[in-house]
Amino acid sequence: MSTTTMNIAHDEHRDDQASKLGMWLFLFTELLLFGGLFLVYSIYRNLNIEAFRAGSAHLDIFIGAVNTVVLITSSATVAISITAIQNKHYRLAKNLLWFTILAAVVFMINKYFEWGHKFEVGLYPGGDEFNALPGGERLYFVLYYFMTGLHGLHVIIGAIFIGVVIAKINKGKQTYNNFALHENAGLYWHLVDLIWIFLFPLMYLIV
Amino acid sequence: MDENVTKHHLNFFEETGGRKGIFKWIFSTDHKRIGLLYFYSIASFFMVGVTLGLLMRLELLNPGGQIMEAKTYNSVFTLHGVIMIFLFIIPGIPAVFGNIMMPILIGAKDVAFPRVNLLSWYLYVIGAIFALSTLVFGDGPADTGWTFYAPYSVNTNTNVSMSVLAAFILGFSSILTGLNFLVTMHRMRAPGMTWFKMPLFAWGLYATAWIQLLATPIIGITLLMIVAERFLGVGLFDPSLGGDPILYQHLFWIYSHPAVYVMVLPAMGVISEIIPTFSQRKIFGYKAIVFSSLFIAFVGYTVWGHHMFTSGMSGPARVIFSILTFLVAIPSAIKVFNWLATMYGGSIDLKPAMLYALGFIFLFLIGGLTGLVVGALATDVHLHDTYFVVGHFHYVMFGGTGFAFIAALYYWFPKIYGKMYNIKWANIGFWFMFIGFNLLYFPMLIVGIMGMPRRYFDYLPRFHLPNIISTVGSWILLIGLIIMIVNFIKAKKHGAPAVKNPWKGRTLEWSVDSPPSLENFDKVPTITEGPYEYHKEED
Amino acid sequence: MENTEQYHKEEHHIISYADNLKVWIALLFLTWLTITIAYITGSVAIALVIATIKAGIVLAYFMHLKFDSRILTILLLVTMTVFSGFIVLTFFDFALR
Numbered sequence: 001m002s003t004t005t006m007n008i009a010h011d012e013h014r015d016d017q018a019s020k021l022g023m024w025l026f027l028f029t030e031l032l033l034f035g036g037l038f039l040v041y042s043i044y045r046n047l048n049i050e051a052f053r054a055g056s057a058h059l060d061i062f063i064g065a066v067n068t069v070v071l072i073t074s075s076a077t078v079a080i081s082i083t084a085i086q087n088k089h090y091r092l093a094k095n096l097l098w099f100t101i102l103a104a105v106v107f108m109i110n111k112y113f114e115w116g117h118k119f120e121v122g123l124y125p126g127g128d129e130f131n132a133l134p135g136g137e138r139l140y141f142v143l144y145y146f147m148t149g150l151h152g153l154h155v156i157i158g159a160i161f162i163g164v165v166i167a168k169i170n171k172g173k174q175t176y177n178n179f180a181l182h183e184n185a186g187l188y189w190h191l192v193d194l195i196w197i198f199l200f201p202l203m204y205l206i207v
Numbered sequence: 208m209d210e211n212v213t214k215h216h217l218n219f220f221e222e223t224g225g226r227k228g229i230f231k232w233i234f235s236t237d238h239k240r241i242g243l244l245y246f247y248s249i250a251s252f253f254m255v256g257v258t259l260g261l262l263m264r265l266e267l268l269n270p271g272g273q274i275m276e277a278k279t280y281n282s283v284f285t286l287h288g289v290i291m292i293f294l295f296i297i298p299g300i301p302a303v304f305g306n307i308m309m310p311i312l313i314g315a316k317d318v319a320f321p322r323v324n325l326l327s328w329y330l331y332v333i334g335a336i337f338a339l340s341t342l343v344f345g346d347g348p349a350d351t352g353w354t355f356y357a358p359y360s361v362n363t364n365t366n367v368s369m370s371v372l373a374a375f376i377l378g379f380s381s382i383l384t385g386l387n388f389l390v391t392m393h394r395m396r397a398p399g400m401t402w403f404k405m406p407l408f409a410w411g412l413y414a415t416a417w418i419q420l421l422a423t424p425i426i427g428i429t430l431l432m433i434v435a436e437r438f439l440g441v442g443l444f445d446p447s448l449g450g451d452p453i454l455y456q457h458l459f460w461i462y463s464h465p466a467v468y469v470m471v472l473p474a475m476g477v478i479s480e481i482i483p484t485f486s487q488r489k490i491f492g493y494k495a496i497v498f499s500s501l502f503i504a505f506v507g508y509t510v511w512g513h514h515m516f517t518s519g520m521s522g523p524a525r526v527i528f529s530i531l532t533f534l535v536a537i538p539s540a541i542k543v544f545n546w547l548a549t550m551y552g553g554s555i556d557l558k559p560a561m562l563y564a565l566g567f568i569f570l571f572l573i574g575g576l577t578g579l580v581v582g583a584l585a586t587d588v589h590l591h592d593t594y595f596v597v598g599h600f601h602y603v604m605f606g607g608t609g610f611a612f613i614a615a616l617y618y619w620f621p622k623i624y625g626k627m628y629n630i631k632w633a634n635i636g637f638w639f640m641f642i643g644f645n646l647l648y649f650p651m652l653i654v655g656i657m658g659m660p661r662r663y664f665d666y667l668p669r670f671h672l673p674n675i676i677s678t679v680g681s682w683i684l685l686i687g688l689i690i691m692i693v694n695f696i697k698a699k700k701h702g703a704p705a706v707k708n709p710w711k712g713r714t715l716e717w718s719v720d721s722p723p724s725l726e727n728f729d730k731v732p733t734i735t736e737g738p739y740e741y742h743k744e745e746d
Numbered sequence: 747m748e749n750t751e752q753y754h755k756e757e758h759h760i761i762s763y764a765d766n767l768k769v770w771i772a773l774l775f776l777t778w779l780t781i782t783i784a785y786i787t788g789s790v791a792i793a794l795v796i797a798t799i800k801a802g803i804v805l806a807y808f809m810h811l812k813f814d815s816r817i818l819t820i821l822l823l824v825t826m827t828v829f830s831g832f833i834v835l836t837f838f839d840f841a842l843r
Contacts, residue, residue: 009468015816018394024818025386026826030382035829036428036458040443043454043840051449051753061781068777076770079808086760092812093795125439135442135449142441146432183810190809201793205784393817421828457836508828509835525840 016180023184027191029155034195038148041202044139051136055144056206058123060114061126064204066112068196074103075193078162078186088176090169097166100189104159115145143202151195158192161185209390213407216626218722236321237725239529239623242306244328249295249303249341252335256290257688259283263680264647267674270666274281277575280664280686282365286342288353289370290687296608297466299472301419304615305412307623311716312406314397314734316726319390323383328381333579338375342368352662357444357455361436368437372432378430380424380643381469385419385426388412396614397715399734406714406738407496414500417506418465418472426462430457450692453518460511468507470604471571472500474611475542478564480547484712485561490738492545501536506535513582515571517591538577543568558710559633563614566641570606577652592662597654601648620695621709625721626702632694639687646680650739714738759813769807792794 045052081096115124122129123141130141165185168174174182219239222233232240263283266273275283306324310317318324341348349370351360360367360681392413396405432443442448444455483490490496512528514519520528533587546568555561577599581587590596619625652674653659659670668676708717717737719727780796783789806812811819 032424036425066791080766094555207788520839521842523842
């Protein structure tokens, strides 16, 4: 692994390590928040494996895979943008962050089509097709909407966070030796990616 | 150096940050002002909770309806629980004394994220308003009990969604406070203050913060599920739609059991500060107390099923949860032993703070032992949902955390306000509270064993006499509370000026001014010894 | 003022552009792998193992844990242990009824 080292500007009132620790602790709370849903999922899947399989068959694995690739790539661009800012490649850093936001938009558009299609055929809580499903399959769809919905909300929040970082780089408030906010936005975005890394196989790949 | 000479620079009350009136309070990011904001709001809501409790005791003075109908009674005990738990006991000691004192105890000038700290208070107030608003509109406050069990919480027309939303917001406040305290202790200890030279109150807050951080999100997501159920009726907890109401109970108690350690660990931290000071001896077994706090925090995550022994859980699960529950009792016992060992051979000074600390030990002991009775699977089957449980948890939460909160108030009041209260009246108040408390709650243990169910607004005639005693106890307790409140208000207005170190303590707060200056210390202290090094001669 | 936390060193490791791209490729490969294996054997255990490996790579490299102070990794492991405890203990109920 090739690396170089750089010095961080030392400001009496700034503690970047505290800022990073604070962000990690916040990520732990997010992991537990989604964790509650994963817990419910694991129990109900265990009790209704066939129903979950039937439910999963309604999902399009291709779109799911595309979204997975989109998020993984956006994670890479965020990570590279941090390398860029530390190397004072500010234009590259910003472009990569814009790409990440674009990826978020693409992800949400795909989500819109996925959900939209299901709404059209009545497969939503309260819809006719949904109400006709057996219990276990209904539980699958409730969890599907809840988990991908909550995840989608975090995609949006993450994208906004990244937008804020771009603005700060533009104003010179985030630089090669003062980039804690940038790093923290990256951490948040990686969390969004991490959750999807588990959601994808659990929701789409029950074969 | 004469410790009674006050410095010339401003104390934190006088530093206004250029703001006037209420704005110098509600826009301040000073941890001491924020702690006081919490204190005034928490105390106000506590009085609402007390009023609800007194109304319940009035209703239960005699069998049959007295002053309210059954459904009203259900809402009263629900709101009493929600207010006392989410607005008083959980935030209480960390938000008030953790905020005001912890940075000073570790030699810091504030917490790691002061603006997030203020946000925590805003969230607290918003959550409190949401919770109390359920009193005034629609079908009234939730009548489900503070536990909001499905399916009733999904079906009832009362303001469950609002209550649950309030709890969600309050949970967020709690999480942010925990996060702030963790980073503060990791990053801002004074030079020379290694982890094992940190005062035990700070350690208590550290262990607590880990519970706030990891357990609270689970209740957050669970409450969102209840709201989803109420609005979409999707069947997450409805067996006829494929769900399981017991899963709700698991999710609820996965947070709510660790929550009781959020309530008690800071309280134990306070006791660990007070006992050495009023015994003028180093704490016995500092490291044992540290590790027992961490042990409680982490093993405490594994015992929640003891609230569910009669719910329909599997046999093996019930046995495992019971065993783990006995395991988690051990570190608490270690602490009690260490406190008593600290006092042995010490120079005991029965000031009010010490009286309440000793009261804590006695009452928490009863609470803890009755906890073992309900933690044992075989006995719990008979005692679940009886008044025995109500007695048990009031002993630990009120006799424990409540008394520790008061002890902390008597201990640190002179430091915070620079004024001293009337010691004699404080002691008189203590005895009213202690006697009133035991008259109120001990009979509950008895009628519980005799079979009186909880959350019922009526009861059989054979339970009458203990209920009378209990209600009279509540009035005696109320007198004690009033004596205490009047004493503090008078002290704040006209109390004699307090010296820097009225109790001859050794931790850092006693070396700063009373009240402290804005940034606490003139010069960042360098630490060379542990927090409880009492010597024979004063240096 | 200075603190005694072990990650006080003011240097900061920078991951090269090339190494970032290598991680990206690895993640894409593992994604392909998990889809393929799902069709061969619908094993949720294998899918979770692969997902965990992907997560590990993201955590170690993209999120920089491999080069940061060890305390962060320790705290993460504590968090995950607590969460796993929740799942295991709940299963003691549902799986053994």
